Amino acid sequence: MNNRNCFVACGKRVVLGVLTAGCLAIPLSALSEDLPFSTDPQVLARQREVYDVVDRYQNGLNTKDTDAIVNLFADNSVAEWNDKTTYATRQQKIDGYNALFRKVNFSTQFAYDAIDVDGDIGIVRTHHHVGATYIEKGKKVADHNRELFVLRRQDGQWKIILYMFNTDPKQGEG
Template sequence: MFIWQLFLSLLVAFAVNFVSAESFPEELRSDDPDVAKEQKAVYDLILKYQTALNSGDTKTILTLFSPESYSQWNNKPTDDTSEERRKRYKRLFGEEKFETDFQFDSIEVHGNMAFVRTHHERGATVVNIKTGYTSIDLNRELFVLQKINGEWLIRVYMFNTNPIQGEA
């Protein structure tokens, strides 16, 4: 009985690690297992942001930012407080619905700081809620994250619009 329990435990552990590794693109992973583990945590945080963006979830988005953080959007003032960010996202989600799929260009981790570059390979689909007009939003994003009390949080988020995506 003990051998079967051990075998099943090892099988489950392998399956969890396999699924976890598969969901994080190999080309982004460091050869250093400790760095790769942090890269995966950063990757997961950006995916949480993407999910919250696509579902119009301001509350979740606010939890992903550090207390001292900045959001810099095209043609908008910098949001440097949670209240300013809450108003910006609430207004945005009242006007538009998103279907964003971040393509990751790089994830760098240096100590308690991480830098993530993404782009929208096919463009994010944006639907104006009032008119129903659908457009394609081509952006490149830069996320600067900081690990605070063992948790990765967004410290700086900025993007620019550029129809040529993913080029250095």
């Protein structure tokens, strides 16, 4: 193995390693259009492809479009939410998002903390802006989500292989 740890997908398990030297991480100080994009055209093109998938996820969330969201996931992917069992199958994801959308209305606008691409793996970290809310049972609820999207390019398309989030009132502060 070289000087960086790798992502290894094993069936339904995804083992995340920490990317070190050679990673295309973009520091927040290098923001372009308020997004952490590279100035290198080749890196930028791959970052935008990965960003597009996460943006479509966000749009699906805001429009309660379970099919659009689930179609962004790879076959052997997982979604891990706070206080829920891991959704490993397509049907589990469909059931999970449908149940969520029966209770909650979103108008989410992700804040992007990092869009990293290394080969066929993309990592996107987002959080919800301070003051963000969602509507549950007709009432505004503070939305303190921090998300991690891990994507893999398969057959020329970027697909989510791991999505997870946690909640923290600091919302992206480091």
